Amino acid sequence: MEKVTNSAAAKPQGNNKKQESAYNGTAKDKKKPNLDIETTDSDLLSDIHLDGTKEQKVQTLFSKVFEDTGPSTAKTADRKRRLQAEADANNNDTEKASKLAKTSVATTDMDLRVTRKQHTFYMKVQALLAEHAEKESTKKASKMAKISEADLILFMTQKEIEYYMKVKALIAKCAEEGSKLLDNWTSSKDIAKTADHERRLQAEADAKNNDTKKAGQSAKESVATTDMQLNVIKEQMEHCKKVQALLANESKGAEKESKVLDYSTGPSTSSKEAAAAKTADHERRLLAEADVNNNDTEKAGQSAMESVATQGASATERKQSFSLGLEHTSPIQVNGAALACPLVRKSLPPGEANSCPPPPKRDPAAVKSSVKIIKVKAPEEGNNNNDEKEMSTETSETHKTDSVEEGRRVVKWIIFPIKPNFFFKYFWEQTACLVQRTNPKYFQSLISFKMLDEILIRHHLDFTVNLDVTTYKNGKRETLNPEGRALPPAVWGFYSEGCSIRLLNPSAYLTRLREVCTVLQEFFHCKVEANMYLTPPNSQGFAPHYDDIEAFVIQVEGRKRWLLYEPPKEADHLARISSGNYDQEQLGKPIIDEVLSAGDVLYFPRGTVHQAITEEQQHSLHITLSVYQQQAYANLLETLMPMVLKKAVDRSVALRRGLPLHTFQVLGNAYKANDCGSRQLLVENVQKLVTKYLIPSEDDIDEAVDQMAKKFQHEALPPIVLPSEEVRTVHGARSGADEQGNCVCDYKFNEKTSVRLLRANILRLVTEPDGSVRIYHHADNGLDYCKYEPYFMEILPEEAKAVELLISAYPYYLTIDQLPLKSSARKVEVATALWEHGLLMTEKPFK
Structure with missing residues (x-):
């Protein structure tokens, strides 16, 4: 590791007390550490001796950083000098004004050399310090008061502290070498610096000649140029000029309106007002300088304090706090008291739109495409027939129903009024289908905003594992997952900032939704997944892409605009692997551009490129049911x-x-x-x-299909056993003990007992390559994907015929005596074993 070569960065050796005093930061000599500009982060920290816990180390580091009582930022120091120069010019102190002007230019020139990242960290600290400035006069308003280490720790990480120290040392060097830099400054090719310097000199000259109006105008132009140039890079210069011109036009009418502006709206500020906060702060600074030129000291101090207050508020943005990992640090204690929680309250207003605006609304009928989009409007609420009813209703005959037909009924309920046969003939794997309803409560029993909040409270959900925080801004998709548990304040804090929340596998926590998935998996004979997406108003969480599943988008709450596009290539039709993210320029015209309201359903095949965005005044809560993944020939x-x-x-x-x-x-x-x-x-x-x-051969194909079906048994959700089924299965059985302590069960099988499979696809009979015969099942699977190893029972080859008969007889009941086994005892033994594993159900409940 390279060592710091600057003498001020290393502890002095020998008996030089004066030099050692400068290193230790005593009261006699408050000299700033003159750190070399090229010092690395690791070198910087190696020269500061830290002991104790992490919190104590950070506090020790802060005590060394903030020992000096001088100005804390180059920008603040520069502004102070310019104000003082103008005041001296008004008092005819030309020599002093000129000296301060030179120092101001030198500081600004060095500040322009600070990297954008360093400047951002430094400005955050400046805003925090400014909140504690005194409001007595213009001079006191410009100075930065000391603040407690605890307040700063809330907003800074150790890496930020390192950058802050670098910039602080850089500014200290600027002050010492200001005159030297001023001599070389005139030969600079930077036109922006020259223009800024000329304006400030002109402002001082005008102030000296008592031309107050002209001096104020020159000062405004100088501040506008400096503020805009500080945060730009070479690639943004052209855009910067446009923004600068826009600010100049807005500033013309700012003086008249600024006297009545009120920006202390707090949490109730609208999104448009939040977007204008930066411009408002710029106007306050211009007004403060004009007031100084007019000798309105009290008014200038008030405007300056409003400006720093706005900067301090912007520095505490929720998104920055999470990027620093503050949400998972234990509360730091100072003097025995815990600091405030850094999480944002649920009541915060939504942030700016985090989306890349989709193309303007188009008529899909005008798009020339080989894909035909069918849009169906469901009957009015008063005209609903028996097909549009609750998803499932348990009856006294539930134990006799066919699970595959129950799955078909759920499909019918989802896509009503379209009949399943019609849907699978004309839509399935072919084209998109939109069903619009006038009943916003059609799917309300599946999930809701309130249910999600309860899930976060009652269950241990982890970011990335169970929940994702996503955003799509300026054409870039980002996942903002921190580490650890997803607690409600953290999740709703992200949501308030315009981020989308994706809950993975919500069926593990919601019985009603899990019932839909378990019934559908019987019909499709494949894994049926459900993901929940909650998006705040005027936001987008995901970039355009296509998936490898057949998607049923179920709109539960709010509204969301969906844009669907044809697959980019022929090979992407019915894609087997999901795509990456597409840029907006890669997309053609949408084949469908519709807004889904609560109660609506949108189906589209795998390989269909899609993106979705919420409207300005509407959030969106929808579920995506994913079926038929990796089920192709x-x-x-x-x-x-x-x-x-x-x-x-x-x-x-x-x-x-x-x-x-x-x-x-x-x-x-x-x-x-x-x-x-x-x-x-x-x-x-x-x-x-x-x-x-x-x-x-035919046997080869059967064997391969069995292997695919075995995979389904491992991935499937366990069945939901209804109360009328529970009393007929092992789940309703109870055991006790007799007087001698022997176990006594409340069930007993004989040859006359009628049984059938619990579900049509509850098990799979597989002959393995080694010749063994196994029964794979999902009766005991976990709610999480493939949580356990596959469950199976190994049986004798001659017992396979009994299982085959049970499979073919479903949904009808058979007496145990009908099983094709040699002895009655063996028939009862096999049936009892299957029942005790939760695979069989009796026709009559045991008493």
């Missing part, structure tokens, strides 16, 4: 062909023979132009081998 063949090849290699010696010696001299991309006979012979031979040995 390609997935079947990926499982099937390796199995077929392995079996063929074991059976055929022709596939095990070595390639001809000349294979690599006649085959390959480099030899395509070679039309020799040996090349053609090799190609035909490979094709014949594939045709002869690699055509899968």
